[in-house]
Amino acid sequence: MTPPAADSGRGPDLDSRRALVRAATPPRNGIDIVEVLSNHRGTAGHVPLAPQQRTLLVHLLHGPVPADLGTDRIRVLGGVRADPRLNPVRVTWAYPALDVAGGPGTSPVTGLKGVSAADRTLVSQALGAERRDGVLVVRTSSSGDWSTYVLALLGPGGHGYPPGFDELLSREPFTFTVDCPDPLDCGCRSECPPPPGTTPQLDYLARDYPALRTRLLDRFAELVPNWRDTSAADPAVTLLELFAYLGDRLTLWQDAVAGEAYLPTARRRPSVRRHARLLDYRVHEGCAARTWLTFQAPMGEAITLAARTPVAALPTLPTGIGEVSAVDALHAGGTVFETMHAAHLTPARNALALHSWGDVEACLPAGTTTAFLAHPAGADPGLAAGDVLVLTPVDEDETTVTGEQARRQAVRLVTDPLVREDPYATAADGGPAEVLEIRWGSADALRYPLPISRRRSDGTAGVAARALANVVLAEHAATLPSTALDPAQVPQGRRYEPHLDATGVAWTDEQVDPASAASALRVDPRRARAQILLDDGARTWRAASDLLSSSRLDAAFVAEPEESRQVQLRFGDGISGRSPAAGDTFVAYVRVGGGAAGNVGPDVLTSILSTATTPAPGGVQVSNPLPAAGGQEPEPLQAVAELAPYAFRSQLRAVTSADHAAAANRVSGVQDAIARRRWAGSWYSHEVTLDVTGAHAGDDTVTREVHALLEARRMTGVDVALTPPVFVPLEIVVGVCVADGHLRADVRAALLRVMSARTLTGSRGFFHPDNFTFGQSLFVSDLVAAIMTVPGVTWVDVEDSEHTGLRFRRMGRPGAQDVQRGRIQAQPREMLRAESDPSLPENGRFDVVLRGGT
Template structure:
């Protein structure tokens, strides 16, 4: 099953070990190492597996498999016998004394063909070579046990590795990009200094600090003036209308945006038995189901009159983006922890198990979205104490209906993609419901004294976005000749994000995280036109430069008040509307940050049917806040950014060009280009240093080749290569200060010089992103980092015949690196030191400790 839950009890082991449970399982495993000599067998090749109960005598080597390993992955099983059934003469009869043990029927002895490496392996039971299911009578979770062949190898550290969490997110300084003149820059710098150095409060003009601030403000003002002057020369700075600024920016290949609407996840709970209600998504003719924020107390389902009142009170309107059929049993889904207690879904989890009592989840399917949330405090048990930040939406990628044979319960195994991985730890145990308080949870929940889950999953989840649809607005008549620029009567016009294919608002195959993420270049105005007589449709576009003469496409140019004018083609770039017909406009209003409402703000929906819906709907809520709403780009921002858009390199000719455009890929840290003649043509080899040290495999090479294709020079072939990693071999002698444990100091040194992210947010010295092509490894930096570790008195790195110190490339003789104080790298080489005992060829680091306790 793999590690799915992190539990603080062993209840399932107790249930399996109980007499009469009908199941058996693995209790623990021992590797015969130091004691093997006394028995006359090879060390680390014999495994003793203890079970809770007596074993059937039919278990053989075909029922045992060993998985895992880093360097040695193919560890086979030579033989496997119950302890009292080992054939006479095996290993010279060494087992005859052991077979007399009273618990010999509970032991399985396994002989392997190799000793494995330093990594973790797993021994698992199976029915046969072709069937990996555990044998009959064995509990599935306890038919597998992890172990290591090197458990008795000497070590000075704790055997349990520390859990390392992700680094805390950093906070970027607040920068006002609209600051343009000397006074504003001076105020901005002084405000920033007040935050980072609150003890400095001098504001006298004669003070040196104030003088330096004014010098920098003067330089910033000079640069701002230069930018304004360049924009004025291009006529962009003189433009005052938003439409004019947009067109000037388009000439500079800058896509000015008009903001974007917000999105939110909404859950709907209905009364028992009220299945079959469907929340309709948008079509070409009708909008999606309408949801509204709370203004004053009122019903959960609004009719036409109540909708008008809510709109007059300022309620924000959201509309669903897809169809959802509501099931009352999906209102609250409980987790199954396989009989264990004090269990949590760990951070980064992509799978869980749900209870399927009475086949309640039979409608659960791949593609549906569930919302995982903490509904009660794990300590107090109160609803009001639950952490509202522990809520997360996931889109199901796999749904498996199965059962827990031990507890006789139907369950559903669910999985979701890595993009939706849980960003926090979610507690799953049950707590006792306390007595209500003055600010208590109210009615509808479990009674005091009953047990209720800390966290649940919510179904009936629908994605909604901000904006209300206006139907069938008749536009001005089309003139026979001349320009036709009709204006929409209402605003602000909604600007909605699109999926990467550009045709839908959301991709149902994408993750829940992807549904809340889009590029501003993919945002389109939510307006649709239809000819009143011919019923031909017109679709929105950002520009008509790519439109054909028969393309019925329109551009909505939004002004500062949010209302839009519509621009059509001229029968060359886009078709012109016929003068004999009238256009009907259907569009949405509502845009920008007004849609970024908080959690629990959306609580009502509109349905014209009224009665049945009003009685059936129990609750409408958005557990997570709406996000994504952005204000239209200001004219000042366009004037600053647009003049620089055309300066971006859009072609690659030289080796430096290919390296520069390759670094634009979000997964590339650095790149080096190499132009070579390959016999009949030139080939550009791009060597890539991928972020995080991830491999440059075939999938990544194909994606990067596609990314570079539009920059490639015609007639040149393109190949992506991995860098040449140079493993290092470093050994230093460290003297420990009195009062410090040498083992603790060594553990701290290994952490500082590791290749991973550290718990305090720093990176290890040999993190893959710390080194790139041709970057040497300086001995002075290594010594400085070691001396900064608490407890280190001094460090000796001298290479001499009487000392074990080394500072060189792994597997090579010294080239005088210690004398020069650095290990040099060639143009395509990158230093590497993983310090993995199973793969020493990836770099090795050791410290010879002296002194201390």
């Protein structure tokens, strides 16, 4: 199998591979180029009676052509027409060029089946005095369309590739119909933009003492320009700090004047939480962040890592400290994460090189879901479906992870790796290497291009990216030693509502989505539970979100944090939840962490800590190549007061067409949905039409989720059917005036790129499917604005005229005064498109007529 091709459809650049195969010892053969003989009438060298564009000259790297390479081992694959009856391209005959046209000192072979005198003349004129011993002549049953085909040389029995041939060079892409000069560059270029910059987050709601003091100092400096003394002993500063303190107190009182009996006026967090729960709204208390940790096991040693192994980002610690625990790290101001599951670390999975098949400047484009790994022969990393890898670029030493953090990405394998054969693959130590093909899901598709090889000083391909396979999921939480409650003993004759001595209790989402590496980092704070366990000597008590569904024997309690993050515990009354017995003594086991503080940057979690029972494993290195994500602060009370009343009004059924469309829009991957009610002959049916995002195009998972959701919400006696959108192809031809000093070919290339339907680097083309949805019209102003962004464009003509050849209409229909109206109107179920694919003209086209320029 060949490496994944770039998004241009032309395949990877195999010039470096051909140079590698030519210089190999022992030599191997392969396809150099595939030449299509046009033989158009009226052109120089036209041979009568010879067919047009049906004769292929396959130039091999080395001659002679193998004698057993016949018609049954040559295939023409590809094309955009999946049905071979619509576009049949088969091989009629195939012979060496020396047999067809002869050579210096040799005569052609007579009696070749299907070869005419015109064919011999056509091949002889095309080859001229060139070397003919390494050329294979192939005759096809018909010529193809504008799409890309692949000529494949097969092995014995029509499988694999011929003996002595290189696997990658046994196939070559080509097209039948490129017969005139094209000003566009057909080369494959993979752009690797720099990582985007970040913007600082500003807090506009600060009303506490420091914020008021800063604003008062700034205001006082404006009123008294000559004042420069900011010392705390200055009388003016003292007065300003007193005013800031009073302002802080007044703000607090203003927020607490209302009573706690009603949701809109409650200010204490437990009160708001209980009011919202009665409205079927769950208030979340924040959530702990997650990240992927990569471990480096010492050479020659495999280590089993226990669950909840602490890893921290530590500041500089005092000298003389031995084993560092989580408590020591927290006291020193560190950030502690714990692994969420056990893992087996092996040296073979420390770092696997991404294989480039000899390409000295290979780059995986954005959107890639497959790659190749090289590892030393005999050192099997043991990868399997479900494993998570972190793809990361490395420095010129080919081992050190670089600072290009935006190009790092975690991917989860969806299939077991496949072993591929590359006799030229070498490991880091120079020995032979085995190549593995890995695949991951579309949800983990590369967000940015990833260079995987670089040119060394000797011209060979060096490793530019590696895959880290000792990967473990971790969350922002640290286990503390056992602590007592306040009070620790259950009183006699009254409710037991103790407080925790520890603050900053972690709230974690205990569910992990295994679908992809990206989904594993997504957390739902409303599913999060307080990380508190209570032990009364007889049973273990666990935290619950509420006690409304608890039975009288359930050992559950509710943790209710205040705004100060102090936590009060509420137990059941013997009806909803078990009531603790008088005289029992509780011991609490708490994990602290969570919140936005856990959203640490990459490469900061570098210290493995010891626990009360297990010392830190020696020789193991750890890091987080990706930033942590998902850490959230507790939900603001104001947001709860605004959202909770609407949660009670949301319905879990679909009655009208708008209800069906609204339910479908809740599914991830659906950009828009519309529905209509129709009579099916015996009952009513709701037809729901989906506009799926480009990233999920062709993914049946989205439609299955929508159908399952609507089936659960539809009314009895009413069917639900999913129908495709009505696509409307457009014919857009505009006139463009090019400024002096700009090449028309460059401007045309830029225009076709900007107005394409493809995903560009960091943006989308104007006619990308995600830019249009149901009933969205195409306005002339939007079209002109997009064209004018291209450098070198000074004027745009948009009209619909048979005289000028310019078009602004629906394809296949006469002009309907769309230019005068300023738009092409789309109906509610219609979606406009202009893909400009010459192989699929029925999908619409966009073209330009250039004037001026160079």
